[in-house]
Amino acid sequence: MDTHQLPIPIFFAPSKVSEVWRVPYQQRAQEAATWSKKYNITPASEDKIRVGLLLVDVQNTFCIPGFELFVGGKSGIGAVEDNVRLCEFIYRNLGVISAIAATMDTHTAMQIFHPVFWINDSGEHPAPATLITPEEVARGIWKVNPAVAASISGGNYQALQNHALHYVNQLTHHGKYPLTVWPYHAMLGGISHALVSAVEEAVFFHTIARKTQARFEIKGNNPLTENYSVLHPEVLIGADGQPIAQKNTDLIQYLLKFDKLIVAGQAKSHCVAWTIDDLLTEIKSRDASLAQKIYLLEDCTSPVVIPNVVDYSEQAEATFERFATAGMHLVKSTQASDWLA
Template sequence: MNTQTVTQLPIPPHFDSTKVGQVCRVPYQERASQAKVWAELHGIQPAAKDKTRICLMAIDVQNTFCIPEFELFVAGKSGTAAVDDNVRLCEFIYRNLGVITAIAPTMDTHTAMQIFHPVFWINDAGEYPLPAATILTLEDVEKGVWKVNPAVADSIAGGNYQTLQKHALHYVQQLSDAGKYPLTIWPYHSMLGGIGHALVSAFEEAIFFHNLARYSQTRFEIKGDNPLTENYSVLQAEVLAGSDGQPIAKKNTGLIQKLLEFDAVIIAGQAKSHCVAWTIYDLLSEIQAKDPNLAKKVYLLEDCTSPVVVPDVIDCTDQADEAFRRFASAGMHLVKSSDPIDTWPDIQLQ
């Protein structure tokens, strides 16, 4: 007898798709009781019994990116993209509750004084750069158009302003040399301890329900709390060493190893053009260095992720789509959340 449920399950009655764009309290004890009954009703076995082990990595499904009116809402071209993505993502989790072995949500995690936030920088007029409208180029920092704010040195560098300024120049130089995007000044977002940092309520509810129904501890992954570097990808910071060659961050080798131990890795989240694409790129780089055939075990939920689009300012749709085409050409699979997992290529549920 198969230990994994192949047929898609119904959506539990507590799920309300009209509330996915809202911040709500999850009634944990009630959902825990319901999850136990639901598992018994549908013959859902503990994840430890899975023969085909599947991990869903959900990238930055947080209020700051996914709830309208929050700091960096991913509206996409429709204006409601992240909300629509998360309706499909929650439904995907519930329908495939019996085959998803583990869920690993990443959480963008920031404090105020970080290299990509306005307070970190200052010009000769004493002004901070405008968030979302300022790109700091290597030339800007070399010419002193923008300098490190001396007031942050005490908190970030033990009061050593010259060391911090030297790091800032080194940092933008590293981005330029590596052909990466120049440093973007972002609005304060995903602030640790704040409501924007929290997972989307409906998604949190879905993964909590999964946790209790399948006895599978949710594998939270924190990223982005290093004040000296950006961290779009959960697998690796943008810059790993300081101006003195000493490490300021390290590759998330533990997570990479865990992901590649699964028979299949499913990836969704926000934003397709930024943190999702960067994470997949880093995962693919590791795969190609180890065994290119491993790319076949990665599945990208195309309808559960959207690019950054700000009307009349920036549209990353083409850039995101091109990245996903490259991932597919390397062997990864582009799939829809509505398609049963057992119909996906290169996967066999046992």
């Protein structure tokens, strides 16, 4: 394994990171094979120190300006700037990163956090960003849309309504954010669901150069629960006491086997924070010292900031400081030679 930082391939164009385009796979595969020979990049299977890179929801829906939930951060183009650095980090450290796992927020229209799921007495659906409280569900201000029952619960509307009240109560009971109605985003089969083109290209180039298959992890496709963290849905048990979802034990095991695990993605205040928090919970239940092998790329993630509406920057910073206190490393991609070698 070659541990020095590599040059960035000439095909990488920072100006295109904010755009959607088709990756020329065959051409990149040939270039990656040539790159491996030129720089003596060995197969990842030969690595003595296994380094994993977890990319959380680096998808068009969160990372491309104009898409549904673009994460602008403080600068207004945070996710784009993050992904320029992320791509450069992957290329420069190609010979060190053993494997890449990418989480994919994955939705269909009829899910508990989308407008069509809910309706009021006037036949109106809630607007995106509406917060639905237990009191509103109990009073019938917001009810499950009867028309979605056939698709979700086999036509059993009452069971679905019971679940809805149980669900919002569970969020409150466990100190979670209130149920947020999100705009339709990361829709399965659509452009918004795909990885950012430039990042996908970098991941593919790594796959061929290091001869190691990238892992793609679906999350968020359960219609009955939110799934901010890739490791643990927001609610696991339904109103009838039966499981509706389960934590992702297989991925947890996979991630904790690395000697070093690097985490980046969107958004710092939401899916990244929840995923790391769940990982930390698992670590504490096994061996708290395992936190020391987690590295958080602070310059490759941004918080949700909607000017004049909401700013989660302070919460994100406080959460990351808590992770650091637990033993995790807060690092910058541009200083990888200091902490990755």
